[in-house]
Amino acid sequence: MPVDPAATIEITAFSWVPPFAQGYVRDLRPRWACEEMGLAYRERLISASKRPEWYYAEQPWGQVPSLRDGDIAMFESGATLIHLGEKGGLLPADGQARATALSWLLATFASLEPLLLQLPEVELFARNEEWARLRGPSLTKAIGKRLDRLATALGDKEWLGTTFSIADIAMVTSLRNMGDNPLLSERPGLAAYVARGTARPAFQRALDAQLAAFAANEPQPAEGA
Numbered sequence: 001m002p003v004d005p006a007a008t009i010e011i012t013a014f015s016w017v018p019p020f021a022q023g024y025v026r027d028l029r030p031r032w033a034c035e036e037m038g039l040a041y042r043e044r045l046i047s048a049s050k051r052p053e054w055y056y057a058e059q060p061w062g063q064v065p066s067l068r069d070g071d072i073a074m075f076e077s078g079a080t081l082i083h084l085g086e087k088g089g090l091l092p093a094d095g096q097a098r099a100t101a102l103s104w105l106l107a108t109f110a111s112l113e114p115l116l117l118q119l120p121e122v123e124l125f126a127r128n129e130e131w132a133r134l135r136g137p138s139l140t141k142a143i144g145k146r147l148d149r150l151a152t153a154l155g156d157k158e159w160l161g162t163t164f165s166i167a168d169i170a171m172v173t174s175l176r177n178m179g180d181n182p183l184l185s186e187r188p189g190l191a192a193y194v195a196r197g198t199a200r201p202a203f204q205r206a207l208d209a210q211l212a213a214f215a216a217n218e219p220q221p222a223e224g225a
Helices: 027-035 053-057 076-090 094-114 118-125 130-154 166-176 188-198 199-217
Strands: 009-014 043-047 064-069 073-074
Touching: 009 027, 009 199, 027 043, 027 166, 027 199, 043 130, 043 199, 053 064, 064 076, 073 076, 076 094, 076 166, 094 118, 094 130, 094 166, 118 130, 130 188, 188 199
Parallel strands: 009 043
Antiparallel strands: 009 064, 064 073
């Protein structure tokens, strides 16, 4: 489903981010959900480095994504996934299937992602800091335990529930952020799960749309630089 300027659903995203972050900004999640369900959406792009003051009235921390669907507005990628999933069938309507999808969706955000987000800080951005060297071993151990429990729960299933759902969009994008980190690559079942998710055509369309926005808005060198 290509981006449609006339669409009712509007996703707010960054116009450009540095190369290391391209393809990983969280508007990828509602983009992916829309692509899976054939829901047209339009983009509203804002600057990541100079976020407009008016946007803080919609998203208190100036983060993306936020989403508007007619008169309904929301922020946080999990909230956008729930809203879109209910519109297009990626969130089961009731029963255990719905409970399972919601449980895994929230588990991604509450039990796993907060730890995973510490990895780049410890291993890259602050790797020369004493606190990062001290934090590294315990962080690695904690993440490993969480991933082992996830691998056991997933078992030989294709997806977290009986069918692909918004829970898988959340979990796959979260695990994908680990790249080739051994914590993931040494757990073949989870690595294969991420590969299945990112092999879906809808994921690639969502990724292409995000990258296209960044390419169109790449800063140009100052004249004479």
